[in-house]
Amino acid sequence: MVNVYLGDIAIPYVQGFFDAEIKKMKIKNSYFPLFVSPAVLQKEKDHIEGFAPEVAWVTKSGDSDLEVPIAIRPTSETVMYPYFSKWIRGHRDLPLRLNQWCNVVRWEFSNPTPFIRSREFLWQEGHTAFATKEESDAEVLEILELYRRIYEDLLAVPVSKGKKSELEKFAGGLYTTTVEAFIPNTGRGIQGATSHCLGQNFARIFEINFENEKGEKAMVWQNSWGFSTRTIGVMIMVHGDDKGLVLPPKVASTQVVVIPVTYKDANTQGIYDACAATVREMNESGIRAEADFRENYSPGWKYSHWEMKGVPLRIEIGPKDLANNQVRAVRRDNGAKTDIPMANLAERVKDMLATIQQNLFDVAKQKRDACIQIVRTWDEFTVALGQKKLILAPWCDEEDVEKDVKARTKGEMGAAKTLCSPFDQPELPEGTLCFASGKPAKKWTYWGHSY
Amino acid sequence: MVNVYLGDIAIPYVQGFFDAEIKKMKIKNSYFPLFVSPAVLQKEKDHIEGFAPEVAWVTKSGDSDLEVPIAIRPTSETVMYPYFSKWIRGHRDLPLRLNQWCNVVRWEFSNPTPFIRSREFLWQEGHTAFATKEESDAEVLEILELYRRIYEDLLAVPVSKGKKSELEKFAGGLYTTTVEAFIPNTGRGIQGATSHCLGQNFARIFEINFENEKGEKAMVWQNSWGFSTRTIGVMIMVHGDDKGLVLPPKVASTQVVVIPVTYKDANTQGIYDACAATVREMNESGIRAEADFRENYSPGWKYSHWEMKGVPLRIEIGPKDLANNQVRAVRRDNGAKTDIPMANLAERVKDMLATIQQNLFDVAKQKRDACIQIVRTWDEFTVALGQKKLILAPWCDEEDVEKDVKARTKGEMGAAKTLCSPFDQPELPEGTLCFASGKPAKKWTYWGHSY
Numbered sequence: 005m006v007n008v009y010l011g012d013i014a015i016p017y018v019q020g021f022f023d024a025e026i027k028k029m030k031i032k033n034s035y036f037p038l039f040v041s042p043a044v045l046q047k048e049k050d051h052i053e054g055f056a057p058e059v060a061w062v063t064k065s066g067d068s069d070l071e072v073p074i075a076i077r078p079t080s081e082t083v084m085y086p087y088f089s090k091w092i093r094g095h096r097d098l099p100l101r102l103n104q105w106c107n108v109v110r111w112e113f114s115n116p117t118p119f120i121r122s123r124e125f126l127w128q129e130g131h132t133a134f135a136t137k138e139e140s141d142a143e144v145l146e147i148l149e150l151y152r153r154i155y156e157d158l159l160a161v162p163v164s165k166g167k168k169s170e171l172e173k174f175a176g177g178l179y180t181t182t183v184e185a186f187i188p189n190t191g192r193g194i195q196g197a198t199s200h201c202l203g204q205n206f207a208r209i210f211e212i213n214f215e216n217e218k219g220e221k222a223m224v225w226q227n228s229w230g231f232s233t234r235t236i237g238v239m240i241m242v243h244g245d246d247k248g249l250v251l252p253p254k255v256a257s258t259q260v261v262v263i264p265v266t267y268k269d270a271n272t273q274g275i276y277d278a279c280a281a282t283v284r285e286m287n288e289s290g291i292r293a294e295a296d297f298r299e300n301y302s303p304g305w306k307y308s309h310w311e312m313k314g315v316p317l318r319i320e321i322g323p324k325d326l327a328n329n330q331v332r333a334v335r336r337d338n339g340a341k342t343d344i345p346m347a348n349l350a351e352r353v354k355d356m357l358a359t360i361q362q363n364l365f366d367v368a369k370q371k372r373d374a375c376i377q378i379v380r381t382w383d384e385f386t387v388a389l390g391q392k393k394l395i396l397a398p399w400c401d402e403e404d405v406e407k408d409v410k411a412r413t414k415g416e417m418g419a420a421k422t423l424c425s426p427f428d429q430p431e432l433p434e435g436t437l438c439f440a441s442g443k444p445a446k447k448w449t450y451w452g453h454s455y
Numbered sequence: 456m457v458n459v460y461l462g463d464i465a466i467p468y469v470q471g472f473f474d475a476e477i478k479k480m481k482i483k484n485s486y487f488p489l490f491v492s493p494a495v496l497q498k499e500k501d502h503i504e505g506f507a508p509e510v511a512w513v514t515k516s517g518d519s520d521l522e523v524p525i526a527i528r529p530t531s532e533t534v535m536y537p538y539f540s541k542w543i544r545g546h547r548d549l550p551l552r553l554n555q556w557c558n559v560v561r562w563e564f565s566n567p568t569p570f571i572r573s574r575e576f577l578w579q580e581g582h583t584a585f586a587t588k589e590e591s592d593a594e595v596l597e598i599l600e601l602y603r604r605i606y607e608d609l610l611a612v613p614v615s616k617g618k619k620s621e622l623e624k625f626a627g628g629l630y631t632t633t634v635e636a637f638i639p640n641t642g643r644g645i646q647g648a649t650s651h652c653l654g655q656n657f658a659r660i661f662e663i664n665f666e667n668e669k670g671e672k673a674m675v676w677q678n679s680w681g682f683s684t685r686t687i688g689v690m691i692m693v694h695g696d697d698k699g700l701v702l703p704p705k706v707a708s709t710q711v712v713v714i715p716v717t718y719k720d721a722n723t724q725g726i727y728d729a730c731a732a733t734v735r736e737m738n739e740s741g742i743r744a745e746a747d748f749r750e751n752y753s754p755g756w757k758y759s760h761w762e763m764k765g766v767p768l769r770i771e772i773g774p775k776d777l778a779n780n781q782v783r784a785v786r787r788d789n790g791a792k793t794d795i796p797m798a799n800l801a802e803r804v805k806d807m808l809a810t811i812q813q814n815l816f817d818v819a820k821q822k823r824d825a826c827i828q829i830v831r832t833w834d835e836f837t838v839a840l841g842q843k844k845l846i847l848a849p850w851c852d853e854e855d856v857e858k859d860v861k862a863r864t865k866g867e868m869g870a871a872k873t874l875c876s877p878f879d880q881p882e883l884p885e886g887t888l889c890f891a892s893g894k895p896a897k898k899w900t901y902w903g904h905s906y
Binding site: 016033035037038039056057058059060061062063064065066067073076096106107109111123124126298300 | 467484486488489490507508509510511512513514515516517518524527547557558560562574575577749751
């Protein structure tokens with residue numbers, strides 16, 4: 005059986021939403037090559053240090069060795085910025101705002117997990133250049149808000165907006181913002197999507213200069229930002245259960261499946277007609293509904309089948325329903341069954357889908373929040389870490405201290421690390437000390453195991 | 456200056472059209488990996504023979520040699536069909552119809568040409584499996600008709616539908632159908648898009664079997680079909696001129712550009728307001744229009760700029776136009792200038808865009824048709840070939856004869872080859888002989904130089 009195609013689950017809705025939003029921001033879609041030459045790839049020192057171990061190299065075509073091996077993009081800063089340098093001459097060429105939907109390759113060997121960590125993944129990567137830091141800073145947050153909306157509004161997954169530590173920020177960038185999700189079942193944080201301000205670092209290396217309004221030479225400010233098919237993996241892990249997928253209605257390609265429940269003596273044709281009419285009415289109201297009329301499977305088999313596929317709402321129509329001019333609706337998220345009258349069905353179903361969407365988010369948020377543990381000392385920290393918590397701790401924000409925490413927590417689940425310092429900071433009374441170093445704390449930061 | 460982003464020209468409209476059409480046919484989007492193992496890639500002998508010299512091999516990640524090198528997909532038959540074998544069990548699993556939008560790599564060294572022949576290109580590839588040859592045959596033609604519509608209805612490029620010769624068909628397939636375009640300026644044919652019936656060849660190799668309705672084991676019939684970013688290259692070459700791109704209105708992201716023509720003493724604000732109102736009215740009518748209000752460029756500079764970008768219609772509004780309640784419309788395809796009243800402007804513009812679309816196709820077809828030369832003898836053939844014609848000749852349809860023609864015509868422009876045998880066959884009177892072999896001719900076939 006063909007259970008899951010990537011294109012079926014969530015992607016068209018997530019991609020459609022984001023693509024429309026960035027178009028409103030005057031960001032244009034583009035496409036740059038898969039291959040990058042070693043000379044360009046290695047130009048920015050921190051950047052290549054971060055990515056070098058994961059780069060896949062093509063060294064042969066057919067039976068012939070290439071004169072110079074060529075890399076497959078792990079991300080496209082170094083592919084695109086030589087063109088930025090050529091294209092940007094004066095302030096009128098700014099801002100330059102491009103996006104591409106593409107695949108990238110990072111040859112990771114640790115714990116490959118479908119959708120979460122794989123050698124090839126699909127993503128969008130935005131690359132923009134501005135005349136001023138102010139514009140650049142503003143866009144970083146505007147994009148991050150779109151990522152929050154993808155997770156919370158579409159995928160019903162709660163996330164925390166925040167800033168990455170110096171150790172965890174994008175290699176070669178100035179600062180990295182992130183939306184961080186958490187998987188209660190495994191007790192691991194996961195970076196949902198990141199929006200980086202690159203500062204002027206790449207601009208200096210790739211000579212992306214422009215003449216400003218005063219006629220002086222200046223360097224651009226750059227951002228890059230991306231979300232990947234990992235979003236799908238997060239959604240599956242947060243909502244899925246023992247019966248299979250659970251899809252939020254907003255991203256389900258089939259929102260409602262209608263199943264005829266017929267017995268030997270039943271008015272089969274009447275039931276089939278009612279199912280078809282129900283689907284038609286819903287489709288006309290913009291609900292993505294379909295009926296499963298296959299005769300070679302029992303109703304019970306079909307229930308399991310569509311539950312496994314995560315369809316948010318099942319409608320059953322049997323002889324009794326037909327007689328009573330009603331249908332039975334069964335929610336995928338909590339199994340609740342309701343008989344609803346056929347009159348005005350589409351409106352009722354729309355309400356139920358909205359309720360399911362909200363309930364999935366609420367339940368996921370309750371579970372996530374129940375995992376948050378505030379700690380103030382190293383002892384509390386290690387206990388919470390053992391309990392697989394999402395740990396919020398006062399921190400001195402020093403790179404060496406994060407390295408030290410990593411070294412001291414190496415274990416089966418991997419070392420603990422910072423996830424992000426949330427924008428939404430609890431109060432930090434003067435005199436609060438760092439849980440790890442005992443130095444004055446500068447901010448609250450999420451720590452934990454991570455994917 | 457940023458002149459051309461791939462995402463800007465034609466692709467969203469072509470992709471949107473095709474994606475919607477195949478969804479109507481119940482074909483689902485999917486995504487399979489970029490990488491393919493040598494064992495699977497080499498399973499089908501003819502197939503790998505056709506692609507082996509062009510395959511790019513990844514042999515290293517970071518500094519480490521891979522234990523087994525891995526190939527980058529040149530096409531995805533061998534990537535996808537092992538899964539088809541697992542997923543297809545009974546006749547109820549058929550038809551299985553998948554499509555993916557992705558990049559592929561073919562390491563060609565001869566004449567790289569942007570969009571036309573490059574090592575990496577973007578395409579869609581459809582892969583389908585049916586219980587019967589009849590269904591498979593029908594789909595091949597249904598898809599080919601969509602490809603014709605992309606070229607003729609959207610890109611305004613005339614194509615011939617036909618069948619490829621045995622020598623030119625898809626490696627490992629049963630037969631290949633094609634839409635063939637022709638570039639008059641260079642005198643070369645170009646394969647526009649192909650729809651292949653694979654027969655049961657891959658099914659045998661990859662063991663794609665099913666239990667049919669009688670409970671017997673049977674093999675599936677398969678198709679694969681694709682069109683690539685080459686469509687964009689063909690469109691550019693067919694319509695472009697010395698001033699730059701010429702975009703058919705249906706695929707132009709900006710269909711109309713509005714340019715204020717102001718002088719020192721003019722009512723600048725009045726003109727700007729009229730331009731903005733004009734754009735607003737057109738946008739509300741569904742026309743993709745924008746105004747160029749940049750103050751640092753002259754109207755003349757802007758005319759050239761938007762001509763280079765291929766925008767189908769320019770609207771100029773100056774003091775005289777404002778006084779007369781009219782605008783001046785200038786067509787990109789033929790330079791024709793018309794004054795049109797502001798009243799009911801959107802309707803007039805829509806008509807003009809439709810006229811431009813039709814005219815681009817008509818002109819391209821006239822030019823293409825003027826290149827078609829019917830020949831009956833070898834001498835006529837060599838003369839026509841020297842004149843860079845699209846040659847239609849009676850042929851015996853023997854593989855050795857095509858090889859012989861190739862050998863005898865090797866020259867600066869490359870050897871001549873068959874382009875296709877058009878479905879639309881002229882009459883072939885009994886006794887007509889093959890132009891090359893003198894044997895009885897079986898069909899009319901297009902020959903020529905090719906990209």
